[in-house]
Amino acid sequence: MTRVGLIRIAVIAAAVGALELACRLGFIRHQVIIPPSEMAEALYGLLAAGTINADIVRTLGVIGIVIVVSIVLGFAVGLVIHALPRVRQALDPFFATYYAVPIFIFYPVLIAIFGLSPMPIVLIGVATAVVAMIIATLNGLDRVPRVLTKVARVHRLGAFATAVRLQLPAAAPYLFTGVKLSVSYGFIAVIAAEFILSPAGLGRDISDAYTDFNNRRMYALILFLLLIATVVNSVLHVLDVRFAARRTGGRA
Amino acid sequence: MTASRRITDTLIVFAVMLATWQILHQIAGATALPAPLPTMKYLVHMLPTARFAENALATLEAFTLALALAYAIGLAIGVWMGAHRLSGAVGEPILVVVYSLPKITLYPVVLLIFGLGISGKVVFGAMHGILPVALLTMGAIRAIPPVYLRSAQSLQLSPLQTVMTVLLPAALPEVFTGLRIGFTVTLLGVLLGEMFASKLGLGSMIMADMSLAQSEDMVTVAIVLFAFASIANAVLLWIEGKLYRKT
Numbered sequence A: 001m002t003r004v005g006l007i008r009i010a011v012i013a014a015a016v017g018a019l020e021l022a023c024r025l026g027f028i029r030h031q032v033i034i035p036p037s038e039m040a041e042a043l044y045g046l047l048a049a050g051t052i053n054a055d056i057v058r059t060l061g062v063i064g065i066v067i068v069v070s071i072v073l074g075f076a077v078g079l080v081i082h083a084l085p086r087v088r089q090a091l092d093p094f095f096a097t098y099y100a101v102p103i104f105i106f107y108p109v110l111i112a113i114f115g116l117s118p119m120p121i122v123l124i125g126v127a128t129a130v131v132a133m134i135i136a137t138l139n140g141l142d143r144v145p146r147v148l149t150k151v152a153r154v155h156r157l158g159a160f161a162t163a164v165r166l167q168l169p170a171a172a173p174y175l176f177t178g179v180k181l182s183v184s185y186g187f188i189a190v191i192a193a194e195f196i197l198s199p200a201g202l203g204r205d206i207s208d209a210y211t212d213f214n215n216r217r218m219y220a221l222i223l224f225l226l227l228i229a230t231v232v233n234s235v236l237h238v239l240d241v242r243f244a245a246r247r248t249g250g251r252a
Numbered sequence B: 001m002t003a004s005r006r007i008t009d010t011l012i013v014f015a016v017m018l019a020t021w022q023i024l025h026q027i028a029g030a031t032a033l034p035a036p037l038p039t040m041k042y043l044v045h046m047l048p049t050a051r052f053a054e055n056a057l058a059t060l061e062a063f064t065l066a067l068a069l070a071y072a073i074g075l076a077i078g079v080w081m082g083a084h085r086l087s088g089a090v091g092e093p094i095l096v097v098v099y100s101l102p103k104i105t106l107y108p109v110v111l112l113i114f115g116l117g118i119s120g121k122v123v124f125g126a127m128h129g130i131l132p133v134a135l136l137t138m139g140a141i142r143a144i145p146p147v148y149l150r151s152a153q154s155l156q157l158s159p160l161q162t163v164m165t166v167l168l169p170a171a172l173p174e175v176f177t178g179l180r181i182g183f184t185v186t187l188l189g190v191l192l193g194e195m196f197a198s199k200l201g202l203g204s205m206i207m208a209d210m211s212l213a214q215s216e217d218m219v220t221v222a223i224v225l226f227a228f229a230s231i232a233n234a235v236l237l238w239i240e241g242k243l244y245r246k247t
Helices: A003-024 A036-049 A053-083 A085-098 A103-114 A118-142 A146-154 A159-196 A202-211 A215-249 B003-028 B036-046 B050-083 B085-099 B103-114 B118-142 B146-154 B159-196 B202-211 B215-246
Strands: none
Touching: A003 A036, A003 B085, A036 A215, A053 A085, A053 A118, A053 A159, A053 A202, A085 A118, A085 B003, A085 B215, A103 A118, A103 A159, A103 B003, A103 B159, A103 B202, A103 B215, A118 A159, A146 A159, A159 A202, A159 A215, A159 B103, A159 B159, A202 A215, A202 B103, A215 B085, A215 B103, B003 B036, B036 B215, B050 B085, B050 B118, B050 B159, B050 B202, B085 B118, B103 B118, B103 B159, B118 B159, B146 B159, B159 B202, B159 B215, B202 B215
16 A cells, blocks of 8 residues: 555545544534444444345446446447537537536426336436447547558448447447446436435435434435445546556557 | 538537427427427516526525635635645545545435525535536646746745746636536536425426426426526636637
8 A cells, every 4th residue: 555545544534533523522413413433333234134125226226227228328329420420510519518507407307207217217317427428439439540440341341340349349448438427427317316306216215314304324325325436436447547548558 | 611501500409409309298298398389488488587586596696605615615625736746646536536426415414514595505516516626726736837836936936926826827727627617517516406405496496396297387497597507608618718729
């Protein structure tokens, strides 16, 4: 472990320790924040009892669907748009503003259309995540060397074979940025949607615990979600660093 | 590519979007999703009403305060972590991880601390905006050629003078990118906060409309916010482009 890493762990430990101390000494009231150790204990209790398993499966399942759909659809749409320069030019300003607009405000509209089911959640998740994948695909395909597309033509590969066997691997290091963003955005959108309005799921659980003043349950669930998000994002970050090395190390 | 062709293309994209909206309306029915034309008519009626003005002002007030808070704290953290290497090396991964967390999970905590009024919304909005501002400012300051800092030293500038006359001007374009992204996510944060728990504001208006099945009202508010965010972003992008060209 490097010196910087040690300091980082010390900083985080000190922050958690300070929170624990402030709660235990009564600087922070128990009704507001419970000590971190109690959060962990409550989470262990929930996991051991298995009462939240159904919601965990449901939420992670929805997130999984959102991520897979976004990545596959984003790559496919990116391929098509890349092949049509005029369409791409027309859509460029649209892509540039897409993430500047709080698309999430359309979630209630989706509920009005599809009813209170997992469908609006999946749709808002895909709407949030897919465009990042499209943009990354366009970016990646721009960097596929011309000679490779010529090789594909020489070998008379069809459009599908060219996409899967040539463009996908050649653009992979760039596509990964899209994958990373899609995962992160999908996660955020699904949890937010569950939180605001949803029949079930971990987000709904937290929101219910908040309304019931059930702080132990609420903080346990928050801790759980934050831990999962941190682990997922850290893994993606490590992979991205590896891909980044390939981006700069490989041929241009 | 001529300008007129570009305008034609943009118009076609708009037309396709409107057509999609119309088709969705045909499938979903008028109670769930009103058609584009009636919505536009409704928009003209709704904008001058007192109810809309009251909610829009509440959102604008919370958003302005949240933005000011996000910019002040974000810039302070960014300058500090950019100028002080060790703090930056220690803090950057922490900021990156926090940036990608679903911050909505922390909203109940914010509400417990700051209450259901405007301060909860403001803090929650600012929480979204601080991180991109801090991260991009830090990156911008790190990218400043060291020779600038050495000349500041040789001129014996105070730390404040160094920040104001050397670091910020040199880093301005990239810092501005951070401010633009901060604008976007702070707006999202404030709206999310309003959607979850608030009595006033456009976010809570949308939720109230949904539960009352007032879909015209709901879609109209969404369109207004959509337009506001796109126009603001276009203006900020334009300024940003000018800043990059200058340096």
